[in-house]
Amino acid sequence: MRALARHDPASALPLLRTAVDATHPERRGDLARRLYWLAIALKRLGKDGLALKALASAQRVAPRSPARLLFCRASNEYGMPRSSCQEHDDYRAFFSVHARRYLTTVPGGRFTDQAEMETVMTVIADAWTRVGPGIVARYSECEDKLKAFRRVRIQFPVLGGETWVSDRSKILAGDFSAASLIPTNGRCPCGSGLPASRCCNRVPLPYEL
Ligand SMILES: [Zn+2]
CATH class of the missing domain: 1.25.40 (Serine Threonine Protein Phosphatase 5, Tetratricopeptide repeat)
Structure with a gap:
């Protein structure tokens, strides 16, 4: 074997x-x-x-x-494949959270074509430029950043047939900055000894089933 x-x-x-x-x-x-x-x-x-x-x-x-x-x-602190820098790790975690969320709303949980994927990537990147810097400046623990990433709600454009029927996208909820900080030096409840954001609460990649 x-x-x-x-x-x-x-x-x-x-x-x-x-x-x-x-x-x-x-x-x-x-x-x-x-x-x-x-x-x-x-x-x-x-x-x-x-x-x-x-x-x-x-x-x-x-x-x-x-x-x-x-x-x-x-792995990095999000339980994702490690990249070269913290900024990139943060962005990839944010991206993965929102790409997965988007994919749960479409048939088959997959992008149908390159154009759809690129649009979603652009919308998420745009949301990141607006909220990402504020979140990472406010929180230092990945656990807290992750909670804030998940509180962000992005409205994606709607795909109708072959064309985008709406190209409007916006961030719906902005209360992510008012997160109550929960002490996070605690370890994952499963008993592994790692922080939860790296263990049971880790961020899966968009296509990870
Ligand atoms: Zn665990």
């Missing part, structure tokens, strides 16, 4: 998925090991987001496993 995950990840993937599904949740060590190798196979296939999701699950069931080390190395 290890050799497969390393050298033939495409064939290993379905086998590892089956193995993970078949593992009893109480067999935490086995589950963490299988999730770890699933993550290695996914990583080899360039699926960094899904690899991180598997590692996040693995470190949760077995906080002292090698998966934890790998997870902490590869």
Whole structure:
């Protein structure tokens, strides 16, 4: 299985998925090991987001496993693949929250074409330029920033048939700056020892199922 995950990840993937599904949740060590190798196979296939999701699950069931080390190395404070700087990490978390929210409103949960995707990206980027700097200046903990990102409501243009029937977009709720700060040096309630924003409350990538 290890050799497969390393050298033939495409064939290993379905086998590892089956193995993970078949593992009893109480067999935490086995589950963490299988999730770890699933993550290695996914990583080899360039699926960094899904690899991180598997590692996040693995470190949760077995906080002292090698998966934890790998997870902490590869992830930022939002539990997303690490980028080169904090500003970019913040923006990607904001983007992911709102892109996922948009995708829950469209059939199939996918962008139908490039134009739709670009429009949504532009709307989110525009919202970020208006609210992002204020949020990151106000909050230092990712947990707080994430709460503020989620409180922002963006009205996206409406796609009717082949054309955008409305190109208006706006930010609907602006009370994100009045967030009550909850002490966040607490750890995730699952007992992993990591902050929740990095663990059970982590930000999934837009296409992560
Ligand atoms: Zn957790």
